[in-house]
Amino acid sequence: MSDPTPDPARDLESLVPEWLTVPDLAERLGRRLSDVRTLLEDRELLAVRIGERRVLAVPAGFVDDDGPLPALRGTFTVLADGGMDDEEIVRWLHTPDDTLPVPGSPLDAIRAGFKTEVRKRAMEEAF
16 A cells, blocks of 8 residues: 655656756766756755655756756745745746746746746745
8 A cells, every 4th residue: 555645755856847967967068077066066056866766966947058047046045045945946946836927837937038027926935
């Protein structure tokens, strides 16, 4: 019989469409592993532990061909200052929101150029 208690980590894994491990991200961006670790330390990207082996992974939507989406860093800061941990931030950015100017999640809205609207929502959510 399966455990009826939902596993928030598992739900997060399925909510995010694609994950990149740190080595995969370094390869995709053409950067050294140490450079990717610096991006994580500087909070230009967020990573969480996923899977049975609890590997560190970044949502693929956080990057484009040039690297981390510049609009994310400030959004991460607003949400973290409001008390969210990294898993909660990743979840918030990937959770569909019908009230945004474009269909989809806050991350989709950021990618469509609605950074200010998303940050406004992040401030409302966080405080």
